[in-house]
Every structure is written in C-alpha cells, then in structure tokens.
Amino acid sequence: xxxxxxxxxxxxxxxxxxxxxxxxxxxxxxxxxxxxxxxxxxxxxxxxxxxxxxxxxxxxxxxxxxxxxxxxxxxxxxxxxxxxxxxxxxxxxxxxxxxxxxxxxxxxxxxxxxxxxxxxxxxxxxxxxxxxxxxxxxxxxxxxxxxxxxxxxxxxxxxxxxxxxxxxxxxxxxxxxxxxxxxxxxxxxxxxxxxxxxxxxxxxxxxxxxxxxxxxxxxxxxxxxxxxxxxxxxxxxxx
Numbered sequence: 001x002x003x004x005x006x007x008x009x010x011x012x013x014x015x016x017x018x019x020x021x022x023x024x025x026x027x028x029x030x031x032x033x034x035x036x037x038x039x040x041x042x043x044x045x046x047x048x049x050x051x052x053x054x055x056x057x058x059x060x061x062x063x064x065x066x067x068x069x070x071x072x073x074x075x076x077x078x079x080x081x082x083x084x085x086x087x088x089x090x091x092x093x094x095x096x097x098x099x100x101x102x103x104x105x106x107x108x109x110x111x112x113x114x115x116x117x118x119x120x121x122x123x124x125x126x127x128x129x130x131x132x133x134x135x136x137x138x139x140x141x142x143x144x145x146x147x148x149x150x151x152x153x154x155x156x157x158x159x160x161x162x163x164x165x166x167x168x169x170x171x172x173x174x175x176x177x178x179x180x181x182x183x184x185x186x187x188x189x190x191x192x193x194x195x196x197x198x199x200x201x202x203x204x205x206x207x208x209x210x211x212x213x214x215x216x217x218x219x220x221x222x223x224x225x226x227x228x229x230x231x232x233x234x235x236x237x238x239x
Contacts, residue, residue, distance in 0.1 A: 202236050
C-alpha cells in the first residue's frame with residue numbers, strides 16, 4: 001500500500017516535507033474482514049496476543065457471535081498466549097471460558113513468564129489497542145526492547161481516520177468516537193509511529209470490522225478503498 005522506497009526517509013525522519021502527498025498503491029478491490037485477515041495471518045503460527053481480553057462486558061456477546069478475537073486466534077494458531085492488564089477480565093477468561101494460557105501483567109514492565117520468554121513468536125498481535133495508549137511510540141518501543149529477541153512480526157489494527165462514517169458525521173458537524181480513544185490513524189501515521197518505535201514496515205491493509213455491509217457500502221468501499229473502518233499493519237521486529 002505504501003511506497004516505502006519513497007517514504008522511508010520521511011518515516012525515519014531524515015527528510016522533512018511540510019505538505020507531503022502520500023500516494024497509496026491502489027488496494028485490492030476485495031473487501032477484507034479484519035478478523036478473517038488476522039486469522040489467515042496466524043494460521044499454524046505462534047501468537048502472543050497483547051491486550052487480548054477486550055472490554056469485559058463485551059466478551060460474552062462477541063464470543064457467542066463467534067467474533068471474539070482471542071478465541072479465533074486460539075483456534076487458528078499452533079500456540080496462542082494472551083496478556084492483558086485487566087485482572088478481572090483475565091480471571092473471567094481463565095475460569096468462565098476455560099482458556100488457560102492467559103496472564104495478567106504489564107508487558108512493558110513486569111517480568112515475562114517462562115511461557116512467554118521461552119517461546120519464539122511468529123506474531124505479536126495488538127488488536128484495537130494502540131488508540132487507547134497515551135504514548136504509542138514509547139509503548140511500541142518498550143515492546144520492541146523486551147521482545148525483539150523472541151518475536152518476528154508485530155501486527156497492529158487501529159481505527160482508520162478516513163473511515164466513511166467519519167465523513168458522514170463530518171457533514172453534521174459531529175465527531176463519532178469511542179470515548180477512550182486518543183488517536184485516529186492513517187497508513188502514513190501508523191507507519192511513522194511503528195518506525196519510530198523501532199520496527200520496519202512489511203504490509204498495510206484496509207479492512208472492515210463487520211462482514212455484512214449494504215450494497216451501497218460495498219460500492220463505496222470498492223470505489224474509495226481508503227474509507228474502510230480499520231487499518232491492519234504488519235511490522236518487523238528486525239530490519
């Protein structure tokens with residue numbers, strides 16, 4: 001999606017432009033479902049899922065609908081461990097949902113359990129988490145420092161600033177947002193934050209959070225692919 005040969009100096013900060021035009025390579029016309037894409041990526045791989053729990057009140061319904069991400073990743077990965085700072089949610093998942101490989105800890109500061117430190121991770125997943133973090137660059141840099149010897153890829157999904165819903169509400173002089181979000185992201189700004197955190201850019205995809213959209217929504221997304229709801233970025237721990 002991004003022309004990395006052209007953009008790398010700007011992402012690295014060695015060049016500056018006050019009005020940089022980022023021309024995106026036209027994405028595929030297929031509408032990608034966020035959960036399907038993540039499951040496809042991790043199939044048969046080892047996965048460390050950070051911030052796995054989601055908001056506790058939402059877990060039962062999402063799990064019932066078959067759209068709770070951690071359950072889906074566990075089904076597809078050869079091994080999947082979840083880490084979250086929400087003690088109540090971790091306990092609920094361990095006892096009520098009977099998923100054992102979950103840990104309550106701060107990945108940026110707590111000692112890594114042997115189950116994490118002794119495994120080589122194909123993918124570290126940050127699903128809909130970065131927009132809730134006060135300092136995303138520092139957060140990503142901390143993860144890079146702690147996991148760089150045991151992890152290969154970091155996958156980040158975040159809200160897309162160009163989401164068509166934002167454009168609709170813009171016409172009403174309204175902002176439509178999760179009240180806990182700190183940021184919106186674009187392909188360039190997500191890449192910039194990741195590179196500043198120590199990662200290399202490997203892939204970027206637009207996606208939807210829900211499979212079923214109306215005819216007019218599908219038409220809009222195919223004509224204007226930048227108006228998808230979500231960005232999925234794949235980044236490398238090593239250059």
